[in-house]
Amino acid sequence: MPLKLPVASVVALLGPAAVRAQVCAALDEGSARCAGGHGGLRVARIGVEPGDPLQDRLDVVRAAGQARIVLVERLTAGLGSADRRVVLSALEDLAGAGATVVVDDDDPVAVLAVADAALRVDATGQVELEELPDLTALLAG
Numbered sequence: 001m002p003l004k005l006p007v008a009s010v011v012a013l014l015g016p017a018a019v020r021a022q023v024c025a026a027l028d029e030g031s032a033r034c035a036g037g038h039g040g041l042r043v044a045r046i047g048v049e050p051g052d053p054l055q056d057r058l059d060v061v062r063a064a065g066q067a068r069i070v071l072v073e074r075l076t077a078g079l080g081s082a083d084r085r086v087v088l089s090a091l092e093d094l095a096g097a098g099a100t101v102v103v104d105d106d107d108p109v110a111v112l113a114v115a116d117a118a119l120r121v122d123a124t125g126q127v128e129l130e131e132l133p134d135l136t137a138l139l140a141g
Contacts, residue, residue: 003027003127005069005102009116010095011129013104019121024073024104032069045071050078054086061090070094072103076110088114 013020029043044067046060064070076084092114095101103111118130
């Protein structure tokens with residue numbers, strides 16, 4: 001089943017951890033297509049080890065800067081909340097530069113703070129894309 005993700009956005013992968021990992025692993029870099037159906041989109045899959053320092057994580061994000069689709073696997077694992085926000089902000093910057101950033105994270109709720117959409121998966125592997133409201137507009141009243 002083709003999955004149409006919003007362009008230039010952060011997409012939070014939500015659901016049971018094991019199923020999120022399976023879905024992220026199953027996303028095929030070679031099948032990425034633009035809305036017009038053309039292939040050849042540059043895809044980067046990024047992740048780190050839980051003990052890696054913050055700068056290494058930011059370097060991994062920076063290295064993915066030319067990709068149109070970035071698949072992020074547990075990039076904030078082991079970080080405190082302040083460092084997690086720094087990494088998530090860097091992912092938000094990637095989306096602002098035009099990339100579609102799909103994030104499977106140990107703290108999916110934190111990802112929702114920067115997400116434009118949620119890709120919900122359930123225990124059976126059902127996948128549903130949900131656009132999220134603009135938090136800035138909601139808070140503004």
